[in-house]
Structures are given as structure tokens and as C-alpha cells.
Amino acid sequence: MSISRRSFLKTALTASGTLMIYAVAPPLAHAIATKAFALPFLEMDENGGITYISYRSDMGQGSPTGQAQMLFDEMDADWNKLVAVKEGLAIDRDYYQDGLATVGAVSTFLGWKNHRRTGANLREGFKISAAGRWQVPSERLTTKNSVVTDPVTGKTFQYHDLFDTITDVFLPADAPLKSKSQATLIGKPIPQLRSRERVTGDAKYGMDVNFPGLKVAMIERSPVSGGKVNNYDAEDALKIKGVVDIIEVSNGVAIIADGFWAAKKARDALKIEWDNGDYETQSSQSIAAQLKDMLDNPMESKDLTGDAKTLIAEDNGQILTGNFSFPFVAHATMEPMNCTAWVTDEKCEIWAPTQSKLVALEEVVKFLDRNNQDINLHTTLMGGGFGRRAQEDFVIEAVEVSQKSGHPVKLIWTREDDMRHDYYRPACELRIQAKLDDENKLIAWDSAIGYVNPGPYHFIPEIRELHFGRMIGFAGQEPAYKIPHQHYSQGYLDTPMTVGILRGISHGYTNFSVEVMIDRMAALGNRNPLELRAELLKENPRALKVMQALQEINTNNPVQKEMARGYAFAFEGKPGIDYQYYSGHMADVSKTPDGSWKVEKVWVVADHGRVINPNGFTRQIQSSIAFAMSMMRSGVITVKNGVVEQGNFDDYPVSLIGDVPKNVSIKLLDNGAHPMGCGEKMQAGIQPAIANAIEKLSGEEVTGIPIRSLL
Amino acid sequence: MITLNVNGKSLSYDGDEDMPLLWFLRENAELTGTKYGCGIGQCGACTVHIDGEAERSCTIPMAEVGGTNISTIENLSANGGLHFVQRVWIEEDVPQCGYCQSGQIMATITFLEKFPNPTDEDIDKYHTNICRCGSYDNMRKAIHKAAKLQAEGATS
Incomplete structure (x- = not known):
């Protein structure tokens, strides 16, 4: 020492x-x-x-x-x-x-x-x-x-x-x-800190910031992504009692009022003529068509190993082709976006429920062109994040409104603002072709992806222009499985519709597609799906152990009548580095009388290294299951004429207490390795396990999400 | 002029009568424990008790609440102690982000009055507040535990 x-x-x-x-x-x-x-x-x-x-x-x-x-x-x-x-x-x-x-x-x-x-x-x-x-x-x-x-x-x-x-x-x-x-x-299951203030109403979230003189601001943003204000008429809006000011800002027209209701009424009374730009010709269908086209006409491609394309083109063995399609997905944090800012000639005070305080601060420094010593950014408690609050947009908006209006303002996004101006999980199209040789061994893998490009909106501004920035759109495309011949290609579509990170990022669709293919392959070769995975992972000891532990659980818990069982594996990283984790997932699904699906039981085996708090870890898995099921069943954002069609929980329903399985079994393999945490990591495995069970139950191929009913 | 009783205090209001009660509570009465989540009565984050009934305050205009008795989450611990539902919420470690929990707790209190011995099916059917963190597993345990305490005579 x-x-x-x-x-x-x-x-x-x-x-x-x-x-x-x-x-x-x-x-x-x-x-x-x-x-x-x-x-x-x-x-x-x-x-x-x-x-x-x-x-x-x-x-x-x-x-x-x-x-x-x-x-x-x-x-x-x-x-x-x-x-x-x-x-x-x-x-x-x-x-x-x-x-x-x-x-x-x-x-x-x-x-x-x-x-x-x-x-x-x-x-x-x-x-x-x-x-x-x-x-x-x-x-x-x-x-x-x-x-x-x-x-x-x-x-x-x-x-x-x-x-x-x-x-x-x-x-x-x-x-x-x-x-x-x-x-x-x-390693001890200590309860989460700060629970008392969260059950008494004392906890102060961004939405609860208050001080004398604080005004409420609301912005009317272009319904069509990327649209700009041509002109606006605020005459009627200014007549609403409690309205203080109406000003044009970068993202639209801002109302400053004494309270939420006056601001909202005034916003409803605003008349704005928009220049919609190019995106008004776009819809979910047209975007999907462009992304699909990228599967055949990629912008980048590589042979990771061997020569998969040639092998797949040869006339022998069996070829399995899977086509998958994923829509935009919204975060819908419980607390909509908001930020309080008070810009004076000398100072700037900010109270932000942000996941990215430093980036937010730096972007304010750039925006105001001031020294960071003159800016204080306080991070409040936040009502959910799921990646959305890593973007600095709502902070800059509040700062701009305060600076231009001269008032301290709490910028509040309504739920509709939040859902229509999100940084969505990118929409994407995927196609995987796998080749099995005459002995049913997986020998070649060709994966093509087309995704809406999150790079330009990356939550770290410095990498918005770099290849690395796009990674959050396609990470997880390459499986951990040992496959002798692997080919990958990708294309990405730039849109004015903002996309970014959402709990689990692209693994939510890339690994989904991989794992559905593996269960199909097992069915084709009449193999046990977990044995097949274990065989493909045999050179990765930690991954293998996870699969073996799940195999044991599988054997000891036979699937009940009228249910079907699906399996999945999820991972990041590789042997030899700190950053690696592995999880195995198993889900039993039944068919409800109205033709829908119900998840009866979920098993998760996880090796995320040392577990700091098994209580918190388990809660994050439970949380991830509810989140995953919202997304799979109904969490779909669609675009029509460049406008997001959903706006609230009535047309974007999320899981309620009755929707989540009551039976969840979790096994944590704490082998002492570098701890990885859990928060976002489970999305990649839970969904494909459920999807695989649904595919078995219905006999119809799963083609992505949502899966609303069983055919 | 509308007068109403909030947490035992008489308050008055002479503004826009279309304004939902939620914003009166949050902005006029400065009781920010009641949350805004959707504004259309879907999520339940704004649940308060109006004359003893759980209601979603984001869709109830001020015009309709004159003369009523309102109780918000702040009222439960007004004298320093916790309501038994709050206590089990802490014991079962229910809150994650916590934003929805004021509403969850207010909804649970009246739910248990109607279903003193609830089954899982009762909970599934009648407890319809959204929690985006998915704290449902702990919440279900807490609801059952609260029912037990209530049966043993807990009142607050």
C-alpha cells in the first residue's frame, strides 16, 4: 500500500x-x-x-x-x-x-x-x-x-x-x-433508499419544482416531424386569462402562462401555419418499404467470418429465412418530459429530471454561449427514464423559453407532447438467413438490417456524426453463437423523426430476431432448443453455464397442457473483458378465450457478474417483464402523413397489474465477475422467449411486434 | 366562487371552472403529491378521494367539486405517522421511480374498502392504475398485506 x-x-x-x-x-x-x-x-x-x-x-x-x-x-x-x-x-x-x-x-x-x-x-x-x-x-x-x-x-x-x-x-x-x-x-437485499418520500407525496420530481414567480410554459411543436412555423396568430390565445406571453421558439410557438390549464387552453386557441417539409409524405408503410429495400441494397456489408453468402446460395442443406419488422416504440415515462429554467443576464438556474446532466449542461453552455460557472443544473428525481431523459432537447427548450421571455418557466410537456415528440426506438426491418448442413448443423448465417438512424440524435453529441453513433441502432446483430460462416449488412434511413435509446436499445429487435430463428432451427432439426444453444455456446463458459442452469429448470418443470414454452438467450460482451453478461429466458404462454395470449410463467437465469443488490436486481427483472409485454402487445407508434398517430395511454396502452405474469422465477448466478447491473439488460431476452412460445402455440410465424392476437 | 374542503382546510377558487381539480391541487393548493400522468383519466397518477371515493382528478372540472371534501396523499401522513397502506408499500419495497405511487396508494385504500379480502382476480380487474416501472409484483403483495392489516383493525 x-x-x-x-x-x-x-x-x-x-x-x-x-x-x-x-x-x-x-x-x-x-x-x-x-x-x-x-x-x-x-x-x-x-x-x-x-x-x-x-x-x-x-x-x-x-x-x-x-x-x-x-x-x-x-x-x-x-x-x-x-x-x-x-x-x-x-x-x-x-x-x-x-x-x-x-x-x-x-x-x-x-x-x-x-x-x-x-x-x-x-x-x-x-x-x-x-x-x-x-x-x-x-x-x-x-x-x-x-x-x-x-x-x-x-x-x-x-x-x-x-x-x-x-x-x-x-x-x-x-x-x-x-x-x-x-x-x-x-450482495444484500437492501430495500431501495428514499421509499418513504415516495409514498407520502413528499418526493419532488421535475414536475414539482415551484418557487414564487415561476410560470408554466408549453410549446406547440410541429405535428409533422421536422416542420417549421410559417406564421402564427396568437390573438385568441392571448385573450385566455392567465396567459403571460406567446413567443416563437426554435421548436414551435411557446405559451407562457400562470398555470398549466391557462397554457393548455391558450395553446389550443393558437392558430399556426406550418411548413411541414418533406416528411409529410411519409407513413409507417413507406418507411418500412425503404428499410426493407435496404435488406437487398445495403449501405455496408461484411463477411465477419467465412463466406456465408456463397454457402447459402448453394443448392444443398436447408435454408431457413426469417423476416422481421419492428415499429417505432415510445418510452411513455410516467412523468412526461419537463424542465424548469431561469435565465437572467448573469445566471442560469436549471432543474431538470435528466439522465444526462453533464451533456444537458454542456449543451446549455453552447446554446447560451456562456461560461459553465454561471450555470447551475440541478437534477431532480424523475418519474421513469428508460433512455428518454438522456436526450437534452427538453432542457434546451426550457432554457430558450426562459431566455426569450425573461420569465422563470417550468416547461411542461403534456402526455400527448411526450408521445408525439419522443426519441423513439428506431423502426427496423430484419432478415436472417441461416443454413443447416446435411447433419442439421448451423454453418452459415446472413443477417441484414435496415433501421431508422439514431446516430444523428445520439445522446452524446460528440458522436452524432460518427459510425459509433449509429451502433445504438444495430447493436446485437451479431449473435454470440459459434457459426463458421457469418455475413452482415445494414442500411440506415435518416429521418427528421427523432429516434434514440430505449431500454435495451437495438438488442430488443436484433436479439429478438436471432432467438426466434434459433427456436425455429431447433424445431426444424428436432433438437431441444436449449441443447442447441448450449452447443453453439460451448466455447463461452459463462454463457454455457447459464444455458445449462436453464436446461435443468426446463427438465424439472414440464410444460403444462394447453401452454407452449419458448426459450431465449441474451448477452452483451465476450470472454476476456469486464463488460459481459448472459441470461437465459423461458416463458410459458397460453391462449385466452378471446384469442389473445397470456404469459403464465417466466423463468430467468442471469449471470450478470456480482449482484450488488438481489432485491433491486429482481425488481428490475419484474419491471422489464411488464415493460417488454407492453411493447409486444400494443406499444406501437405509427406514422401517417408524417404525424405520429398515438397520443396517450388510450391508443398506446401499457401493462396493468393484471397483464403481467404472477409467476416469475429468477435464478441469479453470481460468479463473482464484474457486476453489470440489470436495469435495461433484460429486454433482449424476455420478448423472444414469449414470442417463441406464441409461435409454437399458434403455429404461425412471428414476424416481430406487436403480437396482438393468436391467429 | 367555488369553495371546497381539501385535507380538512376550506379553500376557495374563482378561476376558470373548466380547469381540472388536479391543477387546483397542484398549483393553487401546492399539493404536488398528486401527479399529472395523462390528463384523460387513463393512468390514475392523479387519484384523490372526493367524498371518500377514489377519483381521477385530471378529468374532474372545478365546476363539479364545489362543496366536496377532498383528501390527497398528503393527508395520509398529515399528523406525522403513515397510513397502513403507506407502511406496507415501504415494507414491500413497492416504489421504483415512485411517480405513480400516490395514485396507487389512494386507489388501494378505497379498493380495500370495497374488497376487504381481495383475490388476485379482484386486483387484476379493479386495480387499474398504470405503473410504467412495473412494480406490480411487489404491489400485489403489498395490497394483500394491507388487506390483512385492515382485517386486523388497522384504520390509518
Whole structure:
């Protein structure tokens, strides 16, 4: 263990006697973290009460709880002394290790490194402080529940007794991390933090921001994506009582009013003439036709291995062709988009329910052309995110309305605004051709995809123009299965209709299609679908174990009469890197008297590395099932004349309590590998397992989503 | 002028009578625990009790609530303690994002008055508030547990 000035931690005592602890880390090669960062990590008051400062957004997924568990565990801090969770401010991107977007279950993946490291170094810091006070070697001291003990003398110090000395010692940079068996909090099913305020109505979401003088703003945006205001007549709208101002803004016409209702009434009374642009000629059908055309006329293609195209063209073996079609999908977070902004000549205060505070801040800096020191962005609690709140659009809108009107404004999107101006999951068309040789072995795989391009709308502005930006539209196209000959192609369609990341991103359709093909292949070769998958995954030990565990469950739980069972496998990453996870899924589906389908039971086996909080993990799987089923049954956004046709939960119904299976069985294979979290990761496997069961039950090929009824 | 009683306090309103009760509660009475989710009575995030009945306040105009007694989520813990439904909601770790939970809890309280011993089918049929986080599994357990507490005499 080295103790040097290049310490990872900095401590400071405030005038009120609170110990502030900052984490410091060296710069990374990454373009957005070229300088060292130092950020407040926690505060400890004079009684030992700890305020944990969370830099990840809290949208119900449990990140602050899991992160605090990692920190407190390594720190040997008393969990009962966790008195508050505070939102970390976005100040300067150079301070941070990453873009601070709360997406892709990154809180757990990255938190695993910096939270444990901080906790361990701090624990050793307290030991060194106590050792100095007692004049004994620190190695012999032990720590537990915020107390340092000298086992030889029996003396103890509470952590908060050591504030004076810990600010004087050089804290260690590389204190040893605990092993899995030494964990006290990691792996424990701790309830989510902040539940009390969420059941009393005290929790403050973006929508609840309020202060004297705050106005409500609403924007009428072009119904046709990409449309612009030609001119507008606000005469009638201005007569509505409570309307303060009506102004043109980049995305349309904004109403500023005393309250929501006046703003909405005024908006209804506005007369706007739009320049609809080119998109008014487009519909879901025309978009699908263009995407389908890309399957035969791709923009990019590659032989990943072997020569699949030639093999498939040969006149032997069996060829299996699957065609799949996926519509746009909306997020429909429970709390519609909103943001409060107050721009004055000198300052700008923002309260945003954002998943991407740093990007939002930076885009405001660019928009206002000001120093980021003059802008404060506060992240509020948020009513769901699912990827939607990683986009900065609604923040910029609020800032623009405040700047142009001169009022502090809470910009509220109605549910209809939210559904018609989403950053949808891209619509896409997929075709997979698989070739089995004479012994029914899978030898060639040719996958073509056409998707609406999310690249230009990527939630990280820097990569909007790069190939990497498009990846969120096609990731997951290449399966983990060992196939000797593989060919891939893709095309992408740019539209003014905004598309982006939605829980599980493209894996929701790419892996869906792969897994439906695998179950079909098993049926064709009269193989057990799980055995077939295990065979194709035999070189990937973690994936194989997941499949074997599911096989065992499958054997022990025979499918009941009048139900059908579907299977699926989902993954990201590969052996040899930290970023990898594997899950196996099984679903039993029955036919309802009205010809619809009902999911009776779902099994999930997951190896997502170490599980930080099995309680939170399980809840995220349950959550994912409800989310997946909404999407499969009815979560469909359609376009007609360039306009999104759905607007609310009446024409975009989502899962209710009676729609989700009561029987969900979850097995977590915690093998000690790098933890991956769960939030978005289950979408890729749940849907194809259900789809495969439906295909078996109906005898009709599944061609994507939605699947409204059984034929 | 409309007068109504909200959480035991008499309040008055002389604005646009078309305005839904939700916005009176959130903006005039500054009771932001009641949430806006859809504005068409579909999601239930705005559920409050009007004269003891669970109602979706986003579609009820102010013109219709004169003289009524309204109770919102804030009323349940007005004297510092929690209602037993709130308590089981915490015990069963129901809330994820929590945005819908005020409405879920207000709906559950009146649901349990009508179905003191609910079956899963009763819950499926009559508990129709949307939770986009899909906290339904924990919620179902919490509803059953609350029913048990109610049967044992819990009133608040």
C-alpha cells in the first residue's frame, strides 16, 4: 500500500464541522476526461451521519442504493448512519470519469470501480488516523460499522472522532479491496433508499419544482416531424386569462402562462401555419418499404467470418429465412418530459429530471454561449427514464423559453407532447438467413438490417456524426453463437423523426430476431432448443453455464397442457473483458378465450457478474417483464402523413397489474465477475422467449411486434 | 366562487371552472403529491378521494367539486405517522421511480374498502392504475398485506 501526495481522496472540514470527502482520479485517455477529476463523494456530520452524493440519476432503477452499498461496504461504514442521498451537481466535465449519463446500467458497471476504491481508501484512512492517535501500527487495527478498533488494547474510535486527524494524513491510493466473502453490504437485499418520500407525496420530481414567480410554459411543436412555423396568430390565445406571453421558439410557438390549464387552453386557441417539409409524405408503410429495400441494397456489408453468402446460395442443406419488422416504440415515462429554467443576464438556474446532466449542461453552455460557472443544473428525481431523459432537447427548450421571455418557466410537456415528440426506438426491418448442413448443423448465417438512424440524435453529441453513433441502432446483430460462416449488412434511413435509446436499445429487435430463428432451427432439426444453444455456446463458459442452469429448470418443470414454452438467450460482451453478461429466458404462454395470449410463467437465469443488490436486481427483472409485454402487445407508434398517430395511454396502452405474469422465477448466478447491473439488460431476452412460445402455440410465424392476437 | 374542503382546510377558487381539480391541487393548493400522468383519466397518477371515493382528478372540472371534501396523499401522513397502506408499500419495497405511487396508494385504500379480502382476480380487474416501472409484483403483495392489516383493525 502506498501513501503519497497522489492520493485518490481529499478530505476537508467545513466550518460547521462536516467532513467533506472528495474522490480524485487521474485523467483517462477518453476524450471527455482528459483532466483529473475531484468530486464530492460524501459528507460525514459531527455525529457520524453520512450523506451520500450520487452522480447518477435516480429514476427508480435503484442506482443510488446499489452505489451506496458498494461504498459503505468497502468503507466499513454503518448503513444505519446513511442519513441522506444528495444529487451531485454537474459542474465541469473535466471533473468526471465519464459523461455521467445514467444509461445502460452504467451506474453499477462503473460504480463498481470508483465506489469500492473510494470506500477502501477511506477505510484505510480512518485506520491510519487512529493509528497515529494511538501510536500503534495501523495494520493491526480493524474496522466495522464506522468504528476503528485496536484488538490489542480494546480501544475504539468512531469514524467521526477522527475528523481532525484524517484531514492531515495522506490517504492511501490503493488500499486492498475486500473479497466476496468479506462483503457486509454488497450482495444484500437492501430495500431501495428514499421509499418513504415516495409514498407520502413528499418526493419532488421535475414536475414539482415551484418557487414564487415561476410560470408554466408549453410549446406547440410541429405535428409533422421536422416542420417549421410559417406564421402564427396568437390573438385568441392571448385573450385566455392567465396567459403571460406567446413567443416563437426554435421548436414551435411557446405559451407562457400562470398555470398549466391557462397554457393548455391558450395553446389550443393558437392558430399556426406550418411548413411541414418533406416528411409529410411519409407513413409507417413507406418507411418500412425503404428499410426493407435496404435488406437487398445495403449501405455496408461484411463477411465477419467465412463466406456465408456463397454457402447459402448453394443448392444443398436447408435454408431457413426469417423476416422481421419492428415499429417505432415510445418510452411513455410516467412523468412526461419537463424542465424548469431561469435565465437572467448573469445566471442560469436549471432543474431538470435528466439522465444526462453533464451533456444537458454542456449543451446549455453552447446554446447560451456562456461560461459553465454561471450555470447551475440541478437534477431532480424523475418519474421513469428508460433512455428518454438522456436526450437534452427538453432542457434546451426550457432554457430558450426562459431566455426569450425573461420569465422563470417550468416547461411542461403534456402526455400527448411526450408521445408525439419522443426519441423513439428506431423502426427496423430484419432478415436472417441461416443454413443447416446435411447433419442439421448451423454453418452459415446472413443477417441484414435496415433501421431508422439514431446516430444523428445520439445522446452524446460528440458522436452524432460518427459510425459509433449509429451502433445504438444495430447493436446485437451479431449473435454470440459459434457459426463458421457469418455475413452482415445494414442500411440506415435518416429521418427528421427523432429516434434514440430505449431500454435495451437495438438488442430488443436484433436479439429478438436471432432467438426466434434459433427456436425455429431447433424445431426444424428436432433438437431441444436449449441443447442447441448450449452447443453453439460451448466455447463461452459463462454463457454455457447459464444455458445449462436453464436446461435443468426446463427438465424439472414440464410444460403444462394447453401452454407452449419458448426459450431465449441474451448477452452483451465476450470472454476476456469486464463488460459481459448472459441470461437465459423461458416463458410459458397460453391462449385466452378471446384469442389473445397470456404469459403464465417466466423463468430467468442471469449471470450478470456480482449482484450488488438481489432485491433491486429482481425488481428490475419484474419491471422489464411488464415493460417488454407492453411493447409486444400494443406499444406501437405509427406514422401517417408524417404525424405520429398515438397520443396517450388510450391508443398506446401499457401493462396493468393484471397483464403481467404472477409467476416469475429468477435464478441469479453470481460468479463473482464484474457486476453489470440489470436495469435495461433484460429486454433482449424476455420478448423472444414469449414470442417463441406464441409461435409454437399458434403455429404461425412471428414476424416481430406487436403480437396482438393468436391467429 | 367555488369553495371546497381539501385535507380538512376550506379553500376557495374563482378561476376558470373548466380547469381540472388536479391543477387546483397542484398549483393553487401546492399539493404536488398528486401527479399529472395523462390528463384523460387513463393512468390514475392523479387519484384523490372526493367524498371518500377514489377519483381521477385530471378529468374532474372545478365546476363539479364545489362543496366536496377532498383528501390527497398528503393527508395520509398529515399528523406525522403513515397510513397502513403507506407502511406496507415501504415494507414491500413497492416504489421504483415512485411517480405513480400516490395514485396507487389512494386507489388501494378505497379498493380495500370495497374488497376487504381481495383475490388476485379482484386486483387484476379493479386495480387499474398504470405503473410504467412495473412494480406490480411487489404491489400485489403489498395490497394483500394491507388487506390483512385492515382485517386486523388497522384504520390509518
